[in-house]
Amino acid sequence: MIFHPPILAILLASTLSLVTLVWASGFAARLVRKWDVASGHAGQIALEKRTYLVSTALVFVLALEAVSLILFTENAERMSVLFVGAMCAIGTLNVNAYGFPALILKVALFFGAAVWLIVNHADGLGRDYPLTRFKYGLLIALSPLVVAVAAVQFAYFYNLRADVITSCCSRVFVPNAGGLEADLSSLDPAFALGLLFGGLGVIAVLALAALRWRAGRLAYAAVSLVYFAAGISAVISVVSPYIYEQFHHHCPFCILKPEYGYIGYWLYLPLFVGTSAGLGLGALSLKRTPASLQEALPPFRRRLILTSLAGFGLFGAVALTAILRSNLIMFG
Amino acid sequence: MIRQVARQRYLIDFTLASMMRRKVKNVVLFGVYFLIVFVLASVMLFGSAIRREAALLLANAPEVTVQKLVMGRHDMISGEHLEALSAIRGVRRAEGRLWGYLFDRGNGANYTMMVPPASDTTHAVGPGEAIVGSGIDRVKTIGRNEYLFLIAPSGRFFKFTVKERLPEGSGLVAADLVLISEADYRALFDLPDGVYTDLALSIRNEKEVATILGKAAKAVPNSRFVTRSSIARTYESIFTWREGVLLALLGAAILSFAILAFDKASGLSAEERREIGILKAVGWETSDVLTSKFWEGALISLGAFLIGLIAAYAHVFFFQAGLLEPVLKGWAVLYPDFRLTPHIDPLQVTTLAFFTIVPYTAATIIPIWRAAITDPDTVMR
Missing domain, CATH: 1.20.120 (Four Helix Bundle (Hemerythrin (Met), subunit A))
Structure with missing residues (x-):
């Protein structure tokens, strides 16, 4: 069932988020160690320039994850006609053991992403970007969740079988x-x-x-x-x-x-x-x-x-x- | 808040003016973007419209169809079972159906021959009469006298008077349909009395189907029971799968589009670089340049997305998706000519946005950032 169009769309978004987050976490680890806004060192200037890229990319993928949660739920709802015994999203999510964990992880990621976006916005309000180190620390904490969402979600979609009788x-x-x-x-x-x-x-x-x-x-x-x-x-x-x-x-x-x-x-x-x-x-x-x-x-x-x-x-x-x-x- | 909105408005104004200065580059990008949205949206709108059509049609199908199996193949079923089946509690009506296909060697078309059910009084036909679907006229000359001539598989010649033509609107199911009386049907196909193609059960409460099936399986052994919900599920799966496969194949197109967008966005002309350099020299910040570039992407995306979607809507619902029809619908000599009911669904539009706007935005982030961090002194020198 992986060829279901909304599933393809969700997987596309999730792959994009995964790649971006893994790359951004590598950058965040470097930033947390070396960030010193008072320094005029070339390394610091390069870091500062790169934060624009990382922040923009993250705003994009995290916003995407939020929309993806709605798409995920609505798609589960619509797919219920394909499974014997399913009458709404519950049936679709119950088709295999990964459905509900995927949903719960996605909800957690939604909140994580929202918190990060709020902190990111607040960080931009100060001239010296005072929350940068904290923000990237938060990002490192968020990245295992993104990996988990991508993996569990893929397992869920990959194992959707039309011949399963669900509740x-x-x-x-x-x-x-x-x-x-x-x-x-x-x-x-x-x-x-x-x-x-x-x-x-x-x-x-x-x-x-x-x-x-x-x-x-x-x-x-x-x-x-x-x-x-x-x-x-x-x-x-x-x-x-x-x-x-x-x-x-x-x-x-x-x-x-x-x-x-x-x-x-x-x-x-x-x-x-x-x-x-x-x-x-x-x-x-x-x-x-x-x-x-x-x-x-x-x-x-x-x-x-x-x-x-x-x-x-x-x-x-x-x-x-x-x-x-x-x-x-x-x-x- | 008002200041923020005004600021964004000025930025949009500036971005539009800047885009107008580079018309050719933006028009090319817009054109390709539009084409991608158009093709993807056509596939999705057509897929969902045809699924909807199938669901609407199936709403009138019998809840359960009973077919006899001999060595795993479909065979004619005896009408003797009807009594046992209608005696099951919950079955409103059980009736034998006679339907089959007649191949016309003259034009290579397959007609669906059927006897209208006794309960359908509007389509009742007498011996020697026929009611024909809208497609029959296209492949067979019925002529002034309204006679339809058919050659039976046995080689015998049959003449029917066309009593009525089915309306165009029923094209999807009835294009190739010929309704004749039971006596004519049995004569045409040399069928003995008392046998039927299959038996249709209409059931009062759909929730009881599973229980009734259990009882019916005992009453009519060696048979297969096809439920309406399983047919609906199969149609839904097949058309969704076809749509998904086509979209996955179009993935290559999406990827090339993303590469084109990346390339267009990275290839900043010297003039553009100077423009950004000057903006930064007069006090713009990196984030302002980023926002302006973001608006550039958003304006192109939104424009191409909306126009592509509208064009696809027209293509599918006003021009019957002429470009995609053979892939998604299948093909036959006597294919129904039907109009799809216009319908658009937010889930689809969101999915479409994921397939088009998301790759575009992802591909342009890095080039936009590179442009925005340009130091004024390096480009103005």
């Missing part, structure tokens, strides 16, 4: 099926709603703290990640049954289908944006603000906090609208 979402996301999916489906709906909307309150309070203190920003970043997990759990446990108007249908992928007005994208995209901005804020707060960024960084951080809040807020609002418009009665 659809109605088998996987049921309370008595066992595994993480079952636990999430059997999460108490009231508790999940508490997490979803109570979490928004905590986020809002932390955002106020993040505007003032560094510790607040770090806490905000950590809570963003927790809220991402809580948000996904709430979607599986309570929001999707409301959308399908079926008490026992918990699939987090069927909501991406046109018959539900693509509402899944309206839920997930803001959630991903909110989490990415929160994580980026945390990465920028790991160190004290460099002298050259004293003026430019605080407004940028404020923008990040607002973006993150807006993302989480929109996620909550879409979930609330879906619940209010639903004809399903889960409580009372």
Whole structure:
């Protein structure tokens, strides 16, 4: 099935990212050792010139990886007609053992890429590029993930066999099926709603703290990640049954289908944006603000906090609208 | 924010003016880019339109078709099984179907001969009558008297009065179709009574197909059961695979295009170098030059992509993809002449962008960077 056009496109993007990242990591290792912005040495000048190339190439491939995640999910959704037993992306991802690991790794890479792009942008705000060493250190940390994504994704696509009978979402996301999916489906709906909307309150309070203190920003970043997990759990446990108007249908992928007005994208995209901005804020707060960024960084951080809040807020609002418009009665 | 937008606008203005100064180079690049997008988009749009068409057609097919197998080959099936099959709970209707192919030695065409099912009252035909598909007229002279003459495999001569012609819109399925009555069909092919080409089961609830198949397999041994969903899956796989193989073959074209883009972007003329040198001397930073060059690439990409996509859309949906038809559709003397339903899908457009804009951008990053880091003093000397 490797000749499926979107698969070819995803593999092309992944190969490009892999080559770029491996090459950039080699450069990053050199940069982390030798970077000295005060020096006028020819080696330093060459390094400085080369950072433009590496940054531009990375902005390109990391943005590509983000789009590739959407393409990957949507393609899994569309390919479900090819497999016996599959009715949505879950079935396609379940065809072999690499499907879900590939998706999870791609989500992790999405966040890693978003954090790197945010740090890269902040770095460009200072005259002396104060975050360069940190940025390239981060890149070295990110490169094993890119290798893992490329390898697992290739294994997944290469091993897609049309004669495999797979399981659809109605088998996987049921309370008595066992595994993480079952636990999430059997999460108490009231508790999940508490997490979803109570979490928004905590986020809002932390955002106020993040505007003032560094510790607040770090806490905000950590809570963003927790809220991402809580948000996904709430979607599986309570929001999707409301959308399908079926008490026992918990699939987090069927909501991406046109018959539900693509509402899944309206839920997930803001959630991903909110989490990415929160994580980026945390990465920028790991160190004290460099002298050259004293003026430019605080407004940028404020923008990040607002973006993150807006993302989480929109996620909550879409979930609330879906619940209010639903004809399903889960409580009372 | 407004300042940022204004800054980008000025940069775009500057880039456009700079591109206009090097018309020939940019027009050549644009032309090749456009061609690549056009060919790839045509393949993808055609592939998906034909898959859609197949899916729409299959929506009316029976849920299960039962075929008798003798030594692994398809054989005529006895109508005696119909009673047992319709008795299975969940089966709404079971009927025998008579259909087959008749080769016309005169013009080398194959006609699909069929008896309309009893449930289809709009296409009911009496003895000596025929309803013909839109393609038959093209290969056979029916004449003023509306007579259709056919030679049976046995050599006997048959004359039918054409009662009706099927509308053009049904071309994909019905171009080569001839509907005749059951008695005529049996006479034409020398078939005994009580046998059918296959049996069609219509099932109330599609989710029960698997269970019904299990029961039917016991009732009708030595037979093969073809479900509608498996036919749909096969069509989807075949057309996607064909599309993918064609795209992979076009990979060579994409690669050459990327090399051309790389070459065009690296071959900076002395004038361009001087321009960048002067810009840097008057205060532009490396990042500004990079942004300006980025806009140059984006404008070419966007223009070529949009125009290529629109041209491919017209090619596929208004001109029936004349250039690609034989590869993707297959070929026959009596091939249906059909119009595809216009349809465009965001997943496809994104895939297309991955195949065209991504290689172009990747190929131009290094040359753009080389241009941007040029030191003013080295080029202005």
